[in-house]
Amino acid sequence: MSNIYYQEKFEDRHNGPRSTQVDDMLRFLGLSSVDELIEQTVPAPIRTKPLNLPKALSEVAYLEKIAEIAAENKVFKSYIGQGYYDVVLPGVIQRNVFENPGWYTQYTPYQAEIAQGRLQALLNFQTVVSDLTGLEIANASLLDEATAAAEGMFMLYSTRKNKEADVFLVSPNIFPQTLAVLQTRALSFGITIRIADTTEDNLSNDVFAAFCQYPAADGSIADYKNFTEAAHAQHITVCVAADLMSLTLLTPPGEWGADVVVGNSQRFGVPMGFGGPHAAFFATKDTYKRNIPGRIIGVTSDSNGEYALRMALQTREQHIRRDKASSNICTAQALLAIMASFYAVYHGPEGLKNIAKRIHDLARLADKAIQSLGYTQTNATYFDTLRFQVGDQAGALKAEALNHELNFYYKDGVVGISIDETTTIEDIQTLVKVFAKIKGIGHHDIDVTMWVDQLGTSIPDEFIRTSTYLTHPIFNSYHSESEMLRYIKSLESKDLSLCHSMIPLGSCTMKLNATTEMVPVTWARLGGLHPFAPADQTTGYMQLINELNDWLSEITGFAKMSFQPNSGAQGEYTGLMVIRAYHESRGEEHRNVCLIPASAHGTNPASASMAGLKVVVVKCDDRGNIDVEDLRAKAVEHAENLNSLMVTYPSTHGVFEEPIIEICRIIHENGGQVYMDGANMNAQVGLTSPGFIGADVCHLNLHKTFCIPHGGGGPGMGPIGVASHLVPFLPNHSEVAVSGEQGISAVSAAPFGSASILVISHAYIAMMGPDGLTTATKTAILNANYIKARLEEHYPVLYAGANGHCAHEMILDCRTFKSIGVEVADIAKRLMDYGFHAPTVSFPVAGTLMIEPTESESKPELDRFCDALIAIRREIAAVESGEVDQKDNVLKNAPYTAAMVTDDSWDKPYSRQTAAYPLAYLKANKFWPSVGRVNDSQGDRTLICSCPSIEEYAEA
Known part of the structure; x- marks a missing residue:
């Protein structure tokens, strides 16, 4: 038979299991087909008709298509400025970081022992920011300059000495996009934005903080020293947006008294990309180290007493503090911060x-x-x-x-x-x-x-700046390309990424970021555009964005998307602000109650709190599902003031809850809107949709379901889709009209968020096509249920649907091991010795592991992961039986570095072989953690967030 019409399908490259592997998994599950599994897993009332999307393109055809689209953009020489500048990205950084899956496929560095390279690069970023701004402490990046300014406003408002003061004094000479985001964020907290010159005459008693730009938006440079001193004399703090490059020449704001300095590191080698992604920065005084938003990389030591890094103060993250979280930055811009730090190095x-x-x-x-x-x-x-x-x-x-x-x-x-x-x-x-x-x-x-x-x-x-900066050897050692290449590679080798093994993080969907999807991101026709370029120069981008809008609207069942939110949590916040504007348009601004199930993502109550809503928790039953009667009772009780319900579907517990349509109807009957968290969209695409189920708005994590890489903790995109009645309220922008007159003011600096990475999701949908996308969803569900079936004989599985199946993720209950001294963290650390990143730890239930394999992993990789967990269960059994000591065993001492197992002394009550090579495959392919178990408490007690000298580290 002729092969003349044969063409490789991209879906066969994206989806991991081959057809024979699918058959083997189905036999193990006792099923005859994948469709039988779907029929038993996805409730029949919510299943929709097939997707109406263009036929799938091959990889070659897609690259030809996107090249034609990109060619429609006109890349003129930009002198627009306004916070965005053309750059020279050094080739050694472009090839070995920006285009390297060893850097862009990593996850957020919660598991520090296998993330030391990325942590060092982010510590370098913090050092650059701290040194150049002249302040003691900096975080590891925020989303963009405008949202960083908003975070600064909120931090200074929360810590103000005069609790009666509610005015944020803003200079009129700041970037207009920053002003717009400040105005949006101020709404929910009752903060008044007063636009007035930053002079002593305007420092009235009702002002809690002032904000200015340095240099100003018009480029002028003013002396704010006297103003800052006068403000401090009245217990008024000062926040400054600064240009990082200019601070190599100008006196840094920290030296003339600024309390907070924010800005964008984009001009440190990161392309404009029509608005992003770029790593914002946030620096402040040591006084605020417990209040600073976002993530902080700190110095600690490992189990061997050696230098180690970790994310400090993790308990502030919103999945733990929920509505008490000090910020809702679920996605920093780690990859771009890393690029900026290497540019400085x-x-x-x-x-x-x-x-x-x-x-x-x-x-x-x-x-x-x-x-x-x-x-x-x-x-x-x-x-x-x-x-x-x-x-x-x-x-x-x-x-x-x-x-x-x-x-x-x-x-x-x-x-x-x-x-x-x-x-x-x-x-x-x-x-x-x-x-x-x-x-x-x-x-x-x-x-x-x-x-x-x-x-x-x-x-x-x-x-003129007289103080020194970047004196640490790291910034004075790697200036030839050979030296820089080796430094980059030395850090890369310390990090586990998707290059090494599956990253089975529940809720995070660490799937393939295909090379063809990534290639166009670096093209000048996409990377070289200023976000405020004239419309007739951006027709290629608008075609890409409009096509993606149409495709995602079809996938979600909604009328329109907004691409402005540039993180998942920001998508949640935006959706709630759109709902707020809708209620206000109907004269119902009093609606301020948000119902949130106890099982929800922690970002949900944090976002609701940021939107000025009162959170009312809805109970879950013993099977982890929403208690419908409790929901009904609370919806009726709060009917007069009901704003919304925030619901994740499938649930955070990995279950397709049967009464979801009824749940939506209850909310609508009582005057509220339904916000669906799109974190688990990977189990919906092609099978059901938020709009069909009955939701009014949903955000999509494009860095989960739609293949934008996690980038070590960013970039991300969190666009929202809305039903037709909410379309008029989608966010607008001060410089580029992207919505109607009723649109809320901007939620991020750029009109289309991190626009340059939208091409990744565009490529994924175009190459998968309607059938490929649906198959991906089915395969994700199959892979999860296969893992569940393999592991449930060894670990209790917490929740399942009506027919005993999970959705695309499942939860292992490890709480019973606590009685013998084995914590879930011990299992997470021990998995590193088997070459795996841990699943999501203690979320959504403390003491558990939430596993999501995604559709991109093949059966051999699933088996290798299961074999590792089963072997660890045998190690736990040895503790249970008393065969090994509860405090000194292979789990409690994990992970093991090469230096530990090759040291001349070995005093452990088990062999080096047991520690380092517990399964045979590891002898051929071993990923070594670069440090032993890190000391978390030391890192939080002694926070060092910039590169320390040897003397400083020894003293700490």
Whole structure:
């Protein structure tokens, strides 16, 4: 038979099990087909018709298609600035980090012993931020500059000395997208945003904190020292948004008294990407170390007394504190923070200063040359941004600039030009050519090089930085490409990623991030666009976004998507704010009660609290399902004020709850809206949908179900889909219209969030097609049930559906082992010795492991994981029987490093072989943890969040 029509299907590359493996798993489960499993698992009333999506493309065909789409974008030279700048990404970082699955497929570093490389890179990032801002403590990144500013506002509001003060004084000279997000976030907390100059006259008793930009949005540099001193004298704190590159030349805000400094590290080698993803930063005084939002990497020691790193203060994470969480940053921007940190390591302090000086010198050159044409430049003091008064010539200037493929910033007869790392003398000559033509001057008469030796600086002495920064050896050792390559690889080798083994994290869906999906992210036609570029230059992006909108709307059963939220938790918050706006439009702003099942993700109550809602918990029954009668009673009790229900489906316990349609109906009958958490969408796609079930809004974790990689704890995207009645209230943006007049104000800095990574999900859907997506969901459910069947003879499985099946994830109950001294954490650490990342630990039930294999893992990998857990169960049995000591055994001492098992001394009551090679496959392919078990309590007691000197570490 001819193979002339044969074509490989991408779904066969994405889905792990081969057909024979599927048959073997079905036999083990006692089933005749995958469809039989689905019929027994997914309730019949919620099953929908097949997806109406375009036919699947091959990988080759998709790359051709996306190249054509990207070609529709016009990548003009950008001088827009406003927080986004073109960059030079060093090739050694692009190839070995940005494009490397050894870095982008890692999970958030909760399991520190197999994440030391990533933790060191993030510690480096914190050190860069702390040093450049002049503050004692920094976190490991936030989502973007605007949301970092909002986090700063909330932290200073929560810790204010004058509890009666409710005004956040905001300079009018900040980026408009930051102001919009501040206004959105202030709504729920009763904070008043007062836009006024940051002068002493405006420091009234009702002000709790002030916010300014340094340099300001127009590029000017002001002296805030006296203002800050006056504010502090009145117990008013000061938050500053700063340009990280400028701080290599300017006096850092920490030195003139700022309490919080936020900003974006994008210009440290991260492409603009039409708005993201980029790693924001947040630095503050040591006073606030217990209040700082997001994640902090800290120094501790391991079981051998050696230097080790960990995520400090983890108990603040929202899955533990729930509605008491101090922030709701479920996704930092780890991969981008890592890239920025390597950029700083590669260039070092002198290299960074030279780049900054060059930017400033070119800005000076442009200033002198263009002023020589008769234009007035309004910034006396600046770093990289100029403002020229052009009056009614703005239209003509814009037209001429576009003829030369240049984008400027235009506002009220003033043209802004921001110089960046990519600008050259030739570019300045082109700028002069454009400005000269408007004046009728021949550009050939002007040679910009005549000013090169007379530039000087626009920065007065009192603003010039005199303090040192980045003095640690890490930033002064790796400046050749060979050295940098080896440093990157030395850290990569310490981290377990999807390159090594499955990462079976329940709720986190660590599936394949296919190479073809990732390739376009690095293309200049997608990475090189400014988020505020003119619309006629972004038609390729808009086609991509509109297609993805249509496809995700079909998959979710909703009317429209908003791509602005750039994390899952931010998607939750956005959805609730959209519901709030809907109720207000109906004159029902009093609706403020949010019902949340006890089984919900911890982000749910945290998001509800951030949206200003009162959380009422709904009971779950003994099988982990929502207690429908308790829900009904509470919905009726709070009917007058019912705002919403937040529900996860399938449940956080990994079960398709049968009465979900009734649950939605109860909420609607009592005036509320249904918010569905999309974290478990990987069990819905192609089988059912939130819209069909009855939800009104749902966020999607594109970094889970739709293949955007986790990136070591970010990037992420959390777009929301809504029913038609909520469409008018989707978030808008200050610079780019993306919604109607009733749309809520922005929730993130960029109009489409982290737009450049949307191509990954676009590629996944396009190459899988409707049938492939449905098969993926079925395979995920099959894999989970196979693991459940293999392990339930050895571990109790907590919950199951009506027919004894789980959805796409399941929970092992390890609580009974506590009576013999074995904690669930011991099992997690011991799994590292078998080459696996632990499943989700103690969530959603303390003392349990929640396992999600995804569809991307083959049967041999599932078996290898099951074999490891079964072997660990035998090790636990040895403790149960008294064969080994409860305190000194192979579990309690795990994990084991190569140094430990090759040391001259070995005093353990079991062999080195037992410790390091408990199963035969490990002898051929062993991943070694780079440190022993880390000391969590020491790390929290002695928080060191920047690279310590040897002396500092020894003292700590």
